[in-house]
Every structure is written in structure tokens, then in C-alpha cells.
Amino acid sequence: MSEALPDSAWSQALQRLRALARADEAWLAVLAAGVGMAAGCGVAAVNAITGLMHIYLFLLPQGGGISEAARLPPLRVLLVPAGGGLVLGVITAVLSRFRPRVPVDPIEANALYGGRMSLTDSIVVTVQTMLSNGVGASVGMEAGYAQFAAGLASKFGQALRLRRNDLRVLVGCGAAAAIGGAFNAPLCGAFYGIELIMGVYTMASLPYVVIAALAGTLTVQALGFGTPPLTVTLPQTIPDSAYVLILVLGVVCGLAGIVIMRGATLIEAGFRASGIPPWARPALAGLVVGALGCITPKAMSSGHSALHAYIDVNYPFFMVLGFFVIKALASAVSIGAGFRGGLFFASLFLGALLGKVFAGLLGVMPFMAHLPPGLFAVVGMSGLAASVVGGPMTMTFLALESTRSFTATMAVLAAAIASTLTTRRLFGYSFATWRFHLRGAPIRSGVDIGWVRALTVGRMMRSAPKIVQSEMSLADFRREVPAGALARVIVVDEQARYAGMIYPPEAAVATGEGRKVADLMHHQGRFLVPGMNVREALDTFEQVAADALAVVDDAEHMKVVGLVTEQHALRRYSEELDRRHREISGA
Missing domain, CATH: 3.10.580.10 (CBS-domain)
Structure with missing residues (x-):
């Protein structure tokens, strides 16, 4: 009898909370804050685990990142990604026998299933993403962050039997809190949840998403895993004539994003046509990434630490161009071979490199000499990410919160819009929705079409x-x-x-x-x-x-x-x- 009491008390508490959440929207705000704090704890835990993997697997100093290292032990650079890829491939093959269905992404959940996700599948995806990034594959952690937080929010909402639209909002809150905490950028996280996960901006949902993003960001900061702002030289003013070149850079970013997304798809198709068993493909890709990492460690992992360390460093033109090509190839091979992760983080670093390449080409023009290359790096960072991720306002707020510069933010907004329009006009998809299209899922955003x-x-x-x-x-x-x-x-x-x-x-x-x-x-x-x-x-x-x-x-x-x-x-x-x-x- 004594063992039944806790279950009964828990059931009664759930019923009360369910009734309050359905009757008073203020309680939905409380749920959003709770989801945000849980997401922040998840981001901190994932960062801690992957950071320890980087330190012990690649012999990094405490707090160091793979991509910012000057050099790494060559044997480890070759063997760790290949070995980690083999482990991932075997784990994925075993899991596919017991859980053959494809895990539901937060965007897909909100578009087709009214926000319903499997927490177990979300944990599996998060662990696979941590393993992929931890062994040095050129993938970002945003997929793991958002998947875990959105899955947790969905599980909580389902337990409370929230209405369909409220559950969708809560899933958007989870993803917003995760991205806001990962970048120390609550506005960026909020618009990530709105633009990408929910697909529509409304005053009815905005307060909850912002509350969750703030709670997630503050939680990550309180746990000591906050991301510092970018240290980059930016101009106080931008001449009107420069906006023409900024728009051109936005178009270039859109074209580059299409090439990268197409490249990842072609490599994936090549692996399928090669006859190489799926469990062996990540190991082979790990060897390729390791070989590129021997040339420069910037090819490995998400590139987040390299972005912060080198965004204001002026390298020779052909060296920056080489970094861009190597990083793009490493990211496409990693994604195409089956490593788990996304291109959000990688596209930021690639965009910064592309902006520097663009600035190098403009260096011969005297009237542009007074604009620092860092401006084009920030503009390229957000422009390429807007093309790949599909959220122009998300990237605009990321630039604002990362640089604290309103002047640069105006330039970023212009480039992000140009990049997004170019991508939509010539390609029609972001990277996430493009992969949905290849799977046959009829969605291009998180807008609810499941009904x-x-x-x-x-x-x-x-x-x-x-x-x-x-x-x-x-x-x-x-x-x-x-x-x-x-x-x-x-x-x-x-x-x-x-x-x-x-x-x-x-x-x-x-x-x-x-x-x-x-x-x-x-x-x-x-x-x-x-x-x-x-x-x-x-x-x-x-x-x-x-x-x-x-x-x-x-x-x-x-x-x-x-x-x-x-x-x-x-x-x-x-x-x-x-x-x-x-x-x-x-x-």
C-alpha cells in the first residue's frame, strides 16, 4: 500500500498541472520556463561530455577545442575519427534492427505529428551526435541539442495531455532554449524555435518561446558553459556603397550553401551506390576527415572554437581559401557517410571563411580598404548559415548577440535576406527540409500540416x-x-x-x-x-x-x-x- 501512494500522488499532481495549463496560459509560461531550464541542463551536459572526449581522445589542453588547435597528434587524428566512425556504424546497424523507424525531427514532429516525439529516439540521436562530434567528425552539435530538448518537451507535454497547438509550442520552446543556451543568444534561440521548428510567427506563441530561450541561456550560463561573444574588429559605420557588395556576398553565400547541401547529398548517394556496408561508411569517412585534419585541425569537429579563435585573424588569401575547401569537404563527407549531426555550426565557420575570401578579392579595390575583413567574416558567417539552416532572422539575431554591433547587424540582415532568397529561388530548401524531401516527407517548414x-x-x-x-x-x-x-x-x-x-x-x-x-x-x-x-x-x-x-x-x-x-x-x-x-x- 505504501508503494502505491507515490504513484497516486504523482498522478494527482499531473492532473492538477494539466488542468492549470489548459485553463490558464500563465501556467503554460511556467511550463516553458521549466522546459528551458531542462534544455539548458542538457546543453551543459552535452558540452561537458564532448569536451572531455576531445581532451582525452586528442590530448588537448583543458578547455581547448579541436578546430582551434595549431596541430594535433597525427596518429590520433587519423585513428580516432575512423575508430569512432566504426563504433557509430556498428551501433547504428544494431539499433536499426530493434528500432527500424527513422527518428522524428522537431520540425517534422511539429509539421506532421502535432508535436509528438519519442524521448527514447531523441536520446539515441543525441548520443549519436555526441559520439560523432566527440571523435572529431565535421558535424555540429545543434541536432543533438535541439533533438534532446524538443523530445523532452514533447514527452512532458504528452504526459500533461496538452492541446495540439500547445504541444507544438512546447516543442518549439525546447529547441529555442537549446540553441539559445548553446550560443549564449536567447533572441537567436527564440527565432530558431519560431522560424524553423514552428514555422510561423504569432504573438500567441512568441512569449513562451522567448521565456524558454531566456531560461535555457541563463541556465547554461549559471552552469559555467556560456559561450563568449565574438572578438572581431568591426567598423562604426558602413558606407552606403558597401551595401551593394554586402548583397553580392549574400548571393554568393546562397550559392555556396546550395553547393554544400548538394555536395553532401551526392556523397551520400555515392556511398549508397558503392556497395560499402552502411556500418562501414562512417569509418571510411573518418579516415578522410582525419587525413584532412592532418592538413589542418580546422577541418575537424564543428569549427565553433576555431570561429571564436580566428575570426579576427588575417590569413593569406590562398590559405583561407584552402581552409574553406577542406572544411566544406570534411563536412559533406561526414554528413554523407552517416555521422550524426548538422551543418548549423559548420556553416557558421564556413561562412566566416567565405567572407574572408570575399574580402581578399575586394582587397585590391582602394575604396574598400577601410572596411576590416572581420565585417565580411561576420556577414558571410550569417549569410551562409541562413542559406543552409533557413532562418534569416535567426542568423541576424545571432550576429547581433555575438558581436554586440548594431552596425554589423544591419549588414548581416541584408546579406541573410539575399542569401535566403537566392537559396529559395534556385534550390527551394534548407538542409533539413531538403533531407525531408529526399525521404519523401511533404514538408518545407514546421508549419502544421499534420491535420x-x-x-x-x-x-x-x-x-x-x-x-x-x-x-x-x-x-x-x-x-x-x-x-x-x-x-x-x-x-x-x-x-x-x-x-x-x-x-x-x-x-x-x-x-x-x-x-x-x-x-x-x-x-x-x-x-x-x-x-x-x-x-x-x-x-x-x-x-x-x-x-x-x-x-x-x-x-x-x-x-x-x-x-x-x-x-x-x-x-x-x-x-x-x-x-x-x-x-x-x-x-
């Missing part, structure tokens, strides 16, 4: 009012279905398979002796199935030019199970669309 998939023909259909045989004579049909009794009747064949549809008014005026129902059938071979969603059903109505269609169990058995009218489908679609709009607006 469309949930509103199926099976939910909308009604029972068929009347079913007749195709061989029935028209005379018998007229006696059984008088004119005006029904608008339409479904027709089946001798095996009770769907054959078509007949309209009683048309049958009432048809002439000719010995004619059968089959002679007046319409929509043969045109039908709906229960699994179709409402948009697919409406498209079918438009193609067939019908105001109603029969629903059959499947295309093989063709057993009639119901009827759906176009008017009813349109009304249900409009009702659900209006409900989602009211949820978004907070009405």
Missing part, C-alpha cells in the same frame, strides 16, 4: 444510401429508385465490386427497351479510398468533375464502404482550416 493528413476520407465518409447491381434493368431501377428519391446511386458488379455510379434523374428520362443500369454508369474506375487525406480527395473531385464519389476498401478488392460528397469534404476542410487559424492567432 490535413489526419482528416482522411475514412473520417469524412458516410454510408452509401443505395447500392444496385450493374445488370439490373432500367425499368426495375426506376421502380426501386423513383425520380427525386436520391441524387445518386452506387453500382456494383456480380462480385459486389464497385463498378460506377448512376444518377436517378438521368435514368428516369432514358429511353430504349432492354437497357441496363450499366448503360448509364458514370465514374467507372473513379473512387476514393479511406486512407486518402482531404486534399487528395478534393484533387480527385476536381479531376473527375464529380460532386460525389464512392469509397472502396482498396484498389484490389473494390468493396464499397461509403460515400463522400465534395460539398461535405470542402466544409470539413474549411472548418479544420478555420480552427487552426484560430489556434495560431490565440483566439
Whole structure:
């Protein structure tokens, strides 16, 4: 009896909290703050573990980063990524036998599943990301941070049985807190949650996301893992003429982002076509990354420490260009071979290098000599990340919070918009949504379209009012279905398979002796199935030019199970669309 009491008390506490959260939005703010603090603790723990892995695996000094090191032990640089890749490959192969499904990403969860995620899958992804980054693969930690925090928020929200929109907001809060804490940039984290995870900006959700991002950032700072601001020389003012070149750099960043994303995809396709077992691919990629790391350690890990250490260092032009090519190749190979992680962190470092390359090309122009290369490094950093990640405001606030410079932020905003427009016009995807596209997931953002998939023909259909045989004579049909009794009747064949549809008014005026129902059938071979969603059903109505269609169990058995009218489908679609709009607006 004593053992049952804690469970009963816990259940009662959950019920009270659930009731409060559903009745008063102030309690949703409390939940957002709690999620933010939990996310901050997760970020600190992940940073501590990966930092220790870097120190002990690569013999770094305490607090040192792989990519900022002048040189690393060559044997370890070669063997650690390859060995770590082998371990990751084997673990992934074993897990795929027991958990074959693909883990749901926070963007995918909010777009298709109403914010529902598996915490177990999220922990698996986080551990895989930590292992990948810890052994030096050229991947970022943002995937692990956001996945864990969003998964934790989703689990908490599901336990409280939050409404669909509230659960989606809480998932956005988790991701926002994780990114805000990782970069010591709460505004960046908040807009990451809004632009990428939720896909829509509303005043109804903004306060909770900002609260979570602030809580996550402050928690990381309190635990001693806050990221310092960038130390970079920036101008006090930027001449108007320079904005033309800043916009050009934004376009260049957009083009470079497309090349990097395409490159990662092509390398992944090459690995699949090579016949190399999936478990061995990360090991081979680890050897490649290790070889590039022997040339320069900047090729390894996320590049976050190198960004902070070298953003204001002026290297020779061809050296910076070499760093950019090597880092881009290492990132594409790491992602393409199956190392877990993202390109957010790596794209920041790559963008800074690209900005310096751009500044080097402009160095011969006298009227640009007074602008420091650091400005172009910051602009390139945010511009390339905006192309890859897909959040121009996220990157603009990251630049503001990292540099504390409003002047540079204006330039960053211009370049980020130019980069984003270039990427959307020529490519159409960010890196995350591009990978969703390759998997066949019909999403380009975290905007909620899951309700469309949930509103199926099976939910909308009604029972068929009347079913007749195709061989029935028209005379018998007229006696059984008088004119005006029904608008339409479904027709089946001798095996009770769907054959078509007949309209009683048309049958009432048809002439000719010995004619059968089959002679007046319409929509043969045109039908709906229960699994179709409402948009697919409406498209079918438009193609067939019908105001109603029969629903059959499947295309093989063709057993009639119901009827759906176009008017009813349109009304249900409009009702659900209006409900989602009211949820978004907070009405």
C-alpha cells in the first residue's frame, strides 16, 4: 500500500498541472520556463561530455577545442575519427534492427505529428551526435541539442495531455532554449524555435518561446558553459556603397550553401551506390576527415572554437581559401557517410571563411580598404548559415548577440535576406527540409500540416444510401429508385465490386427497351479510398468533375464502404482550416 501512494500522488499532481495549463496560459509560461531550464541542463551536459572526449581522445589542453588547435597528434587524428566512425556504424546497424523507424525531427514532429516525439529516439540521436562530434567528425552539435530538448518537451507535454497547438509550442520552446543556451543568444534561440521548428510567427506563441530561450541561456550560463561573444574588429559605420557588395556576398553565400547541401547529398548517394556496408561508411569517412585534419585541425569537429579563435585573424588569401575547401569537404563527407549531426555550426565557420575570401578579392579595390575583413567574416558567417539552416532572422539575431554591433547587424540582415532568397529561388530548401524531401516527407517548414493528413476520407465518409447491381434493368431501377428519391446511386458488379455510379434523374428520362443500369454508369474506375487525406480527395473531385464519389476498401478488392460528397469534404476542410487559424492567432 505504501508503494502505491507515490504513484497516486504523482498522478494527482499531473492532473492538477494539466488542468492549470489548459485553463490558464500563465501556467503554460511556467511550463516553458521549466522546459528551458531542462534544455539548458542538457546543453551543459552535452558540452561537458564532448569536451572531455576531445581532451582525452586528442590530448588537448583543458578547455581547448579541436578546430582551434595549431596541430594535433597525427596518429590520433587519423585513428580516432575512423575508430569512432566504426563504433557509430556498428551501433547504428544494431539499433536499426530493434528500432527500424527513422527518428522524428522537431520540425517534422511539429509539421506532421502535432508535436509528438519519442524521448527514447531523441536520446539515441543525441548520443549519436555526441559520439560523432566527440571523435572529431565535421558535424555540429545543434541536432543533438535541439533533438534532446524538443523530445523532452514533447514527452512532458504528452504526459500533461496538452492541446495540439500547445504541444507544438512546447516543442518549439525546447529547441529555442537549446540553441539559445548553446550560443549564449536567447533572441537567436527564440527565432530558431519560431522560424524553423514552428514555422510561423504569432504573438500567441512568441512569449513562451522567448521565456524558454531566456531560461535555457541563463541556465547554461549559471552552469559555467556560456559561450563568449565574438572578438572581431568591426567598423562604426558602413558606407552606403558597401551595401551593394554586402548583397553580392549574400548571393554568393546562397550559392555556396546550395553547393554544400548538394555536395553532401551526392556523397551520400555515392556511398549508397558503392556497395560499402552502411556500418562501414562512417569509418571510411573518418579516415578522410582525419587525413584532412592532418592538413589542418580546422577541418575537424564543428569549427565553433576555431570561429571564436580566428575570426579576427588575417590569413593569406590562398590559405583561407584552402581552409574553406577542406572544411566544406570534411563536412559533406561526414554528413554523407552517416555521422550524426548538422551543418548549423559548420556553416557558421564556413561562412566566416567565405567572407574572408570575399574580402581578399575586394582587397585590391582602394575604396574598400577601410572596411576590416572581420565585417565580411561576420556577414558571410550569417549569410551562409541562413542559406543552409533557413532562418534569416535567426542568423541576424545571432550576429547581433555575438558581436554586440548594431552596425554589423544591419549588414548581416541584408546579406541573410539575399542569401535566403537566392537559396529559395534556385534550390527551394534548407538542409533539413531538403533531407525531408529526399525521404519523401511533404514538408518545407514546421508549419502544421499534420491535420490535413489526419482528416482522411475514412473520417469524412458516410454510408452509401443505395447500392444496385450493374445488370439490373432500367425499368426495375426506376421502380426501386423513383425520380427525386436520391441524387445518386452506387453500382456494383456480380462480385459486389464497385463498378460506377448512376444518377436517378438521368435514368428516369432514358429511353430504349432492354437497357441496363450499366448503360448509364458514370465514374467507372473513379473512387476514393479511406486512407486518402482531404486534399487528395478534393484533387480527385476536381479531376473527375464529380460532386460525389464512392469509397472502396482498396484498389484490389473494390468493396464499397461509403460515400463522400465534395460539398461535405470542402466544409470539413474549411472548418479544420478555420480552427487552426484560430489556434495560431490565440483566439
